[in-house]
Amino acid sequence: MSENTEILLEVENLQKFFGDRHVLNGISLQVKRGEVTVILGPSGCGKSTLLRCLNGLEPVQGGTIHYLGQNLTGEHVNWREIRQHIGMVFQNYELFPHMTVIENILLGPLKAQKRDSKEALQQAETLLDRVGLLARKNDYPRQLSGGQKQRIAIVRALCMNPDIILFDEVTASLDPEMVREVLDVILGLANQGMTMLIVTHEMGFARSVGDRIVFMDQGKICEIADPEQFFTEPATERAQQFLNIFEYNKL
Amino acid sequence: MPNSGVEVLFEGSNFERLLGGLLVTIEIAFISIMIGTILGVVMGLLRTVPTRSLRLLLRLYLEAFRIIPILVWLYVVHFSFSPLLHIDISGETTAILVFSLWGAAEIGDIVRGALESMPKHQAESGKALGLSKGQLYRYVLIPQAVRRMLPGAINLATRMVKTTSLVVLIGVIDVVKVGQQIIELGVIKAPNASFWVYGLIFILYFLVCYPLSVLSRKYERRWQS
Ligand SMILES: Nc1ncnc2c1ncn2[C@@H]1O[C@H](COP(=O)(O)OP(=O)(O)OP(=O)(O)O)[C@@H](O)[C@H]1O
Numbered sequence: 001m002s003e004n005t006e007i008l009l010e011v012e013n014l015q016k017f018f019g020d021r022h023v024l025n026g027i028s029l030q031v032k033r034g035e036v037t038v039i040l041g042p043s044g045c046g047k048s049t050l051l052r053c054l055n056g057l058e059p060v061q062g063g064t065i066h067y068l069g070q071n072l073t074g075e076h077v078n079w080r081e082i083r084q085h086i087g088m089v090f091q092n093y094e095l096f097p098h099m100t101v102i103e104n105i106l107l108g109p110l111k112a113q114k115r116d117s118k119e120a121l122q123q124a125e126t127l128l129d130r131v132g133l134l135a136r137k138n139d140y141p142r143q144l145s146g147g148q149k150q151r152i153a154i155v156r157a158l159c160m161n162p163d164i165i166l167f168d169e170v171t172a173s174l175d176p177e178m179v180r181e182v183l184d185v186i187l188g189l190a191n192q193g194m195t196m197l198i199v200t201h202e203m204g205f206a207r208s209v210g211d212r213i214v215f216m217d218q219g220k221i222c223e224i225a226d227p228e229q230f231f232t233e234p235a236t237e238r239a240q241q242f243l244n245i246f247e248y249n250k251l
Numbered sequence: 252m253p254n255s256g257v258e259v260l261f262e263g264s265n266f267e268r269l270l271g272g273l274l275v276t277i278e279i280a281f282i283s284i285m286i287g288t289i290l291g292v293v294m295g296l297l298r299t300v301p302t303r304s305l306r307l308l309l310r311l312y313l314e315a316f317r318i319i320p321i322l323v324w325l326y327v328v329h330f331s332f333s334p335l336l337h338i339d340i341s342g343e344t345t346a347i348l349v350f351s352l353w354g355a356a357e358i359g360d361i362v363r364g365a366l367e368s369m370p371k372h373q374a375e376s377g378k379a380l381g382l383s384k385g386q387l388y389r390y391v392l393i394p395q396a397v398r399r400m401l402p403g404a405i406n407l408a409t410r411m412v413k414t415t416s417l418v419v420l421i422g423v424i425d426v427v428k429v430g431q432q433i434i435e436l437g438v439i440k441a442p443n444a445s446f447w448v449y450g451l452i453f454i455l456y457f458l459v460c461y462p463l464s465v466l467s468r469k470y471e472r473r474w475q476s
């Protein structure tokens with residue numbers, strides 16, 4: 001029981017400006033261990049920025065972020081250490097083009113975490129096998145398809161044994177036929193109880209993978225709801241409009 | 252062909268002398284590239300700093316080498332500065348000085364270009380793995396920057412080797428000068444000498460520069476994708 005209610009991440013009244021533009025305006029959010037939170041919202045509403053604030057890629061101008069009780073918005077935050085617990089997967093994979101698949105995956109475990117190379121290699125191979133890419137471990141990223149690259153990027157994040165993984169539109173750059181293979185990997189992680197924050201525009205996926213939906217608009221959270229609830233009868237008019245546009249686009 | 256003149260190449264120590272001249276050429280180019288690279292890396296890093304005035308200054312420095320012919324630089328240093336400052340520097344030292352400063356300007360530009368073209372997300376992706384700043388540079392950014400720089404740097408090396416032919420004009424005995432001497436000496440005996448001597452010099456330059464050009468194209472292709 002306590003396992004299920006442990007709060008990993010607690011965001012309170014987060015404020016973020018780019019110059020004069022108020023991009024995040026009072027975001028408050030809790031993430032419990034094992035929970036899958038899907039963040040939806042129109043383009044430009046601040047979803048990516050929120051994720052980037054959570055692992056220190058963007059400084060914030062107000063509010064607090066606590067990770068397991070530790071304040072991440074104070075002075076002297078050891079982001080090197082925190083990022084080993086809060087992993088991130090990017091839209092454009094961002095594999096290192098000059099390294100092979102296995103070198104990409106092992107860089108963090110060996111250099112940042114200084115782990116034993118045999119143990120790390122074994123874990124990397126197990127994970128690669130699980131996403132069906134063990135045979136490609138000595139290939140370079142340029143030899144792989146987009147879907148394969150993104151699966152490698154997920155393995156690279158996983159191999160750090162993070163507590164949380166942030167996914168920022170990880171299928172947005174993929175050809176339609178490759179979206180499925182990446183989403184399946186994330187669904188598998190959800191089933192194993194991985195804690196994840198997922199930004200996506202794949203509504204069907206959001207509905208099936210999410211424990212709850214966070215709907216954002218113009219830098220604010222409009223509504224937090226159970227997926228069934230959100231997709232059948234959203235509480236806010238703004239969410240209703242957002243979903244209508246998606247319905248319309250589907251036709 | 253009794254009078255073709257090709258023998259002139261092998262008369263006495265002519266062939267060795269030509270190779271010796273080539274060595275001077277290669278030496279000037281090589282030393283200048285080494286010094287230029289070291290200075291250029293520093294200059295390239297400085298050209299990405301936020302201080303505008305410093306960036307402008309270094310930019311002007313680069314333009315000075317692009318706009319003013321290298322020959323004029325050689326003349327200015329050799330015939331104006333050294334007498335003015337009462338220091339006696341040899342033609343070869345002058346050449347190395349000018350070519351190093353030129354190399355530093357161009358390498359600086361190549362380094363700046365490589366650093367600026369590095370996608371910001373590569374750094375973020377490394378940070379997201381918990382790498383320290385040092386590790387980020389060592390394992391992610393510098394290896395990629397070097398790959399981006401190599402074609403341009405090799406290209407510059409080729410241009411430098413070729414441009415060293417100007418050093419004749421400040422009294423350095425390079426391969427072209429040796430060739431001229433051989434031709435002048437044999438002008439009566441072998442009127443066709445210039446064809447063979449310059450032909451050989453042509454081939455020697457080709458042999459030095461072609462491998463560089465092949466190398467550069469190879470890297471360009473391999474790392475483009
Ligand atoms: N580095 C930046 N500098 C200035 N403005 C920025 C920067 N990054 C984002 N913004 C602005 O902040 C706002 C939120 O951007 P963000 O990328 O978080 O949106 P998003 O919800 O992820 O959108 P999308 O669905 O299109 O990815 C946008 O108006 C954007 O233009």
Ligand SMILES: [Mg+2]
Nearest residue numbers: 047048049169
């Ligand atoms: Mg985004």
